[in-house]
Amino acid sequence: MADENISDELARLWRLRAGARLGRPAGLDVDRVVRTAIDLADLGGLPAVTLPKIAAALGVTPMSLYRHIGSKDELNVLMADLALGPFPDIPGVVPGDWRPALSHWARAQLAVHRRHPWLAQLPIVGPPRGPHAIAWMDVGLRTLRETALDWPAKIGVITVVGGYVRQAFLTGRQLEVHRGAADLNESQALRGYQRELSAVVDETRFPDVAALLASGLFESIPDTAEPGDEDFDFGLDLILDGVAGVIAG
Incomplete structure (x- = not known):
């Protein structure tokens, strides 16, 4: 039956x-x-x-x-x-060391999105239900098993980290498409951005943005520079720092 x-x-x-x-x-x-x-x-x-x-x-x-x-x-x-697909093994992670394990979990999701760029465009229709999604959820929760976080906090952590991966990939992908349509590399696109905004940003109205544009940051990026994972790593570290603070508290 x-x-x-x-x-x-x-x-x-x-x-x-x-x-x-x-x-x-x-x-x-x-x-x-x-x-x-x-x-x-x-x-x-x-x-x-x-x-x-x-x-x-x-x-x-x-x-x-x-x-x-x-x-x-x-x-x-x-x-x-x-x-x-199945969750990849977490190599070289010491049991109970949540941060490298959770970081690997996030980067593994990013790798999936890069293999299937359309995946992040699908609507989210509810919590995980399929066998693979449940397997990824299980591993995410397992990375936090030895912490003092309760179930709502653990679910909150993996939801925030997973959401960050999805949005970071979407944003990076959209920028790549835009640069490709304009036939520009990353440094050329950023220098064009700096020139355009410098012509309209008033330092009295937007003092910190004006200071950023005048700092020379965008001009310092070489033409040979390729998009990397620095922005993704920085954002992920910020989130994991926050998780660490919650665990310590």
């Missing part, structure tokens, strides 16, 4: 069999549909993921996909969970 708490959507997300089927195995299943959708998204972004395109890639009719994904919204959830 099926568990009444398990919806069809949750059963598909966890790949639970609804019941034994007689005859030959189906040629199409949830994994094939979702992996095809992910391949399309990796190549062309979310706009490339349409039911007709998925069906064409699989050699089936669009209507046949609904047996395996339920709806386009459900497909987004399935794609997000499968794209996360």
Whole structure:
């Protein structure tokens, strides 16, 4: 007898069999549909993921996909969970040393977003539900196991860190796209930014921004400089410093 708490959507997300089927195995299943959708998204972004395109890639009719994904919204959830994949091992982390473990957890999420840039564009529809998302949540909580934080605080920490990773990636990605469209590298874009704002920023009205623009910071960046992880590292360290203060308190 099926568990009444398990919806069809949750059963598909966890790949639970609804019941034994007689005859030959189906040629199409949830994994094939979702992996095809992910391949399309990796190549062309979310706009490339349409039911007709998925069906064409699989050699089936669009209507046949609904047996395996339920709806386009459900497909987004399935794609997000499968794209996360299993959590990578945390190398060289001493048990109980929460900071390097949590830092690795954040950087592992950043690596996933870089492999699947469309992932951060999917809407957040609720707390983690899929097997991979739950696995990542479990590891995030585990990094804080030896601290004195209670459950609400632990959930708060991993939510803030995960949200930072997502937003930092989105911001960096948008800047990359903008620079690419203008055919500029990072240093050229920043120098152009400095020149434009210097022409309109009044030091009486915006004294600290004016001082920043006059500091020579943007001109000092060499043309050969490539976007790095310095900004991401700085933001992550700020958040982890805050976590450390809460733990110490």
